[in-house]
Amino acid sequence: MNDYYLLGRSGLRVSRLALGTMNFGTAGFHASYGKAEADAEPILRGYLEAGGNFVDTADFYTAGESERILGKLIAAAGLRDRIVLASKFTNSVDPADPNASGNGRKHIVRALDATLRRLDTDYLDLYLLHTWDRITPVEEVVRTFDDLVRAGKIRYAGLSDVPAWYAARAQSLAEAHSLTPMISIQLPYSLIARDIEPEYLPMAQSLGMGLTAWSPIGGGLLTGKYRRTADGMSGEGRLGASGGQQRPITEREWQIIEVLAEVAGELGRSMAQVAINWVAGRPGVGSAIIGASSPEQLAGNLAALDFEIPVEARRRLEQVSAAPLALPYSMFTPEYQSWIVSPGLGIGDKPAGYAPPVWNGAAEPVGAGSAAEPVG
Numbered sequence: 001m002n003d004y005y006l007l008g009r010s011g012l013r014v015s016r017l018a019l020g021t022m023n024f025g026t027a028g029f030h031a032s033y034g035k036a037e038a039d040a041e042p043i044l045r046g047y048l049e050a051g052g053n054f055v056d057t058a059d060f061y062t063a064g065e066s067e068r069i070l071g072k073l074i075a076a077a078g079l080r081d082r083i084v085l086a087s088k089f090t091n092s093v094d095p096a097d098p099n100a101s102g103n104g105r106k107h108i109v110r111a112l113d114a115t116l117r118r119l120d121t122d123y124l125d126l127y128l129l130h131t132w133d134r135i136t137p138v139e140e141v142v143r144t145f146d147d148l149v150r151a152g153k154i155r156y157a158g159l160s161d162v163p164a165w166y167a168a169r170a171q172s173l174a175e176a177h178s179l180t181p182m183i184s185i186q187l188p189y190s191l192i193a194r195d196i197e198p199e200y201l202p203m204a205q206s207l208g209m210g211l212t213a214w215s216p217i218g219g220g221l222l223t224g225k226y227r228r229t230a231d232g233m234s235g236e237g238r239l240g241a242s243g244g245q246q247r248p249i250t251e252r253e254w255q256i257i258e259v260l261a262e263v264a265g266e267l268g269r270s271m272a273q274v275a276i277n278w279v280a281g282r283p284g285v286g287s288a289i290i291g292a293s294s295p296e297q298l299a300g301n302l303a304a305l306d307f308e309i310p311v312e313a314r315r316r317l318e319q320v321s322a323a324p325l326a327l328p329y330s331m332f333t334p335e336y337q338s339w340i341v342s343p344g345l346g347i348g349d350k351p352a353g354y355a356p357p358v359w360n361g362a363a364e365p366v367g368a369g370s371a372a373e374p375v376g
Contacts, residue, residue, distance in 0.1 A: 001051035001302055007286045008183035009208025012125065012156055014084050016280050016305060018054035018212060019047045020291040025065025034062050035293065037069045042295045044073050048083070050302050056186075056212070056289055058088035058130055059115050071120035080121055086184075087115050088160055090130035103129055103136040105144045112153060127154040128186060132162040138170050146179040158184030158209070164199040171207045182209055184286065189213035189279055191222060191260065191321040192253050198329040201284045210286025216279035217272050217290075221253065224261060224271040228254055252323075259320040263313045276304035278317060 004013040021044075026034040035043070044055070057066045067087060074080050089111035092101035099106045116122060127148065129141060145157035157180050159167050167185055174181045185204055187196050189211070196211075204211050217223055228249070257271075264271045280288040292298035309317070330336065 001305070003305070004053070005210065005286050007126075007156075007212075008158075008204075008210035009181065010156060010183040010210075012084065012183065014054040014210075014287050015052045016287055017052060017276070017302060018056050018086075018287045018289045019044065019052055020214065020289040021055060021057045021066045021070060022061045023066075023291055023293065024057070024069045025062025027065050028063030029060070033293070034065070037072065039294075040069050041073055043292050043298050044070070045077070046295045046298050047302070048077070048079060050299075052302070053082060054084045054086070054287055056086045057119075058091075058128075059093065059111055059118075060088070060091040060130065064093075064114075064118055067115055067118035071118055075120050084125045085119065085121065086126035086128060086158075087119070087124055088128040088130035089115070090133060102133040103141050105140055108141070108144050108148075112148065116153070123152060124154045126156045126158055126184060128158045128160045128184065129162065130160050132166055138166060139173060142170050142173050142179055145182075146174075149180045156180075156183045158182050158186065158212075160186035161188075164203050167200075167209065168203055168207060171209065182207075184212055185209045186212045186214055186289075188215045189282070189285070189288075190216050190218040191256050191275055191278060191317060192218040194321060194323060198325060198332075201282075205284045211284045212287045212289055213279050213282075213285055214289045216276045216288045218253075218275070221249070222257065222260060222271055222275040224257075224264070226257075256317075256321045259316055263309070263317060266313065267307065267309070269307060270300060272301060273304040273307075274309065274317075276301060277307065277309055278314070280305060281309070 001015060001017065003016055005016055006012065007014045021040070023034050024037075024040040024044075026036055047055075055070065057070055059067060061067070070085075074083060074085070089108055090101065090103055093111065093114070094100035100110070101107060112124070112127065115124070127145070145154070148154045149157065159170065159182050162170075162185075167182065171182050173179065185200065187200055189196055190213075193215070201211065203209070220226070226249075260271050260274060264274045267274065269277075276288055276290060279285060290298075290301040290304075292301060324330070325333070
């Protein structure tokens, strides 16, 4: 946990594994699996003691309890300046008020002020739009982010769970008008959810947004706690019958689970560790967000980067989890591109060394254009 990446095209250094705190608290939508403050404290402490510095929350998590608990625990530890603290806005905080939700300026400013009070801090390191509301003009969001940075209330801005075109437009507007850029985009990504690869990953890399991947273990499906049965699935957890979120598991997902279990057994690692390792190592991923229900589970997840997945094992995982590309993405494969330019003509991009290197003041040059450059 002593390796950090620059998040997007910024100077903000974050741990490759971020701590998600959606289960800190026992109120609201996430109450069924939430943790009281006394149970959350050793989880946060274990993460920080392991070298982690990137903590993710939202005003919607456990009806604000996640932020309140984090504020108390961080203040007690005296580590606010060490932590990269991220929160989000969008969801309604007052169903009777039409302006108490969404991504309009009025709600963003009010939501941030409430978040800062709950977290007992005067600034956020990263503030994210939580979900696209399909209403607010993107120009309004970008300008509001810029105002909040200029006011000193947030250091960086980002997006979560928005269409790729929306993220691209927000970043383009920020660049064209010298406004605060989006340095991060938070999206679901795992071996069973690779839908973001054709559009979001190249967008994030080309526009300087580091991807923070949530649910790298597929909502618990990739942990090994669930098993196929004659009438469906067995297992204790959120996706099991006792967890209240049971859903049908597809044949493709069961095949992924089987190969993941084989690879994990060969490596002497847990399925969750292999699943997290795979996500954290994908192109464009700045940080994978992990959660934990106990210090023991946290320790297991934090060990996910202590090994490398062999090339052959990685190939098997990617082969079984690959989904057919829909049009027009299937037209951008090397096989299809051969119809456009004959491989025998030797036409390609500029050779290595053609463009001058980009220097960062260190002894060696670093490449440009990556969504997440390793440092340290």
